[in-house]
Amino acid sequence: MTFAVVSAQQAIFPKLSMWKYLNISSAPPSTWNASNFNDTSWPSGAGEFGFGEGDEATVLVKMNPSITYYFRKKVTFSTSPSGMTFNLNFKHDDGAIVYVNGVEVIRTSLMPAGPVTYTTETTDFLPNNLENTYISYTIQGSSxxxxxxxxxxxxxxxxxxxxxxxxxxxxxxxSTLSTIENTLKNKISVYPTVLKKDDLLNVNFLGSKGVLHILSSEGRLVKTTVLTKGINKIPTSFSSEGVYFYSIADEKENILSGKIIVK
Incomplete structure (x- = not known):
């Protein structure tokens, strides 16, 4: 099966957005990365964070002996994003560890293995040509x-x-906006692609099992539905007019994505 593929991405939150952050000379609370941690006492600031380059919106301060800076942000999904794929694109001079709901999901290459503290150094400097680069890392929707x-x-x-x-x-x-050839082209059809807010979306699915995700143009997940073989008539109840994106995965994890216009 072959695909002619064009990559497309919709932001869940953008660059230069607001974060809670902690810039202190000692260890953070042990549960600082947990979802139920109370961060109301932490200050808020906009990206980019840092010092020494002159392009910072929020200036951090050296707080020896600490060499670590802590950040938190909340994101909300109206339905489960399991089965989807996300990219975290971020600057991290020099190294970083990323957690989702307290579970580690990313450890950049310059971070040592094992437990870390607020004084843990990276294994090397980040090369100068990467200091201002947004490096992309994958987070599975099941996280x-x-x-x-x-x-x-x-x-x-x-x-x-x-x-x-x-x-x-x-x-x-x-997502992957794809021109599907051969089998998959004849396996899935979505109609109408221009509809009103309360219209049914029809998905003719000839596989054994699939999953449909619908996202707003801002990347907010608005609906997830399990597909069965045949014509699936799906209530949409879109909250507003505009452009939405759908992504359908079949039982072999082939993906068909496209656009819906709600008028």
Whole structure:
């Protein structure tokens, strides 16, 4: 089976957005990365965070002996995003560990293995050509749950004498807008692709089992439905007019994605 593929991404939250952050000289609370941690005492700031480069919206301060900076953000999904794929694109000079609801999902290459503390150094400096680069990492949708989720990130410098530190991030839903050939082209059809807010969306699905996800143009997951063989008539109840995106995965994890216009 072959695909002519065009990559497309919709932002869950954008670059330069607001985060809760902690910039102190001692260890953070032991549960700082947990979803139920109370971060109301933490200040809020906009990305980019850091010092030493002059492009920071929120300036951090060296707080020896700590070389670590802590960030938290909440994201909400109206339905379970299991089966979807997300990319966290972020600057992390020098290294970072990312948690979703308290579970580690990303450890960048310059972070040492094993437990870390607020004084844990990275194994090397991030190369100069990557200091201002948004490096992309994959997070599977199964890491998130329906409802509120917490993304927590700790950014480590290489040493206390480092001249700069940087952090910013965006989370995007990564879809594949595909021209499907051969079998898959004849296996799934979605209609109408222009409809009113309360119209039914029809999915003619000839596989044994599939999953439909619908997202807003901002990347917010608005509906997830399990598909069975035959014509699935799906109530939509879109909250507003505009452009929406759908993604359908069959039992072999082939993906068909496209666009719906609600008028």
């Amino acid at each position: 998130f749950q329906a409802g509120e989720n917490t993304i927590a990130i700790e950014v480590h410098n290489q040493r206390t004498t480092s001249s700069d530190v940087s952090f910013d991030a965006e989370l995007v839903f990564s």
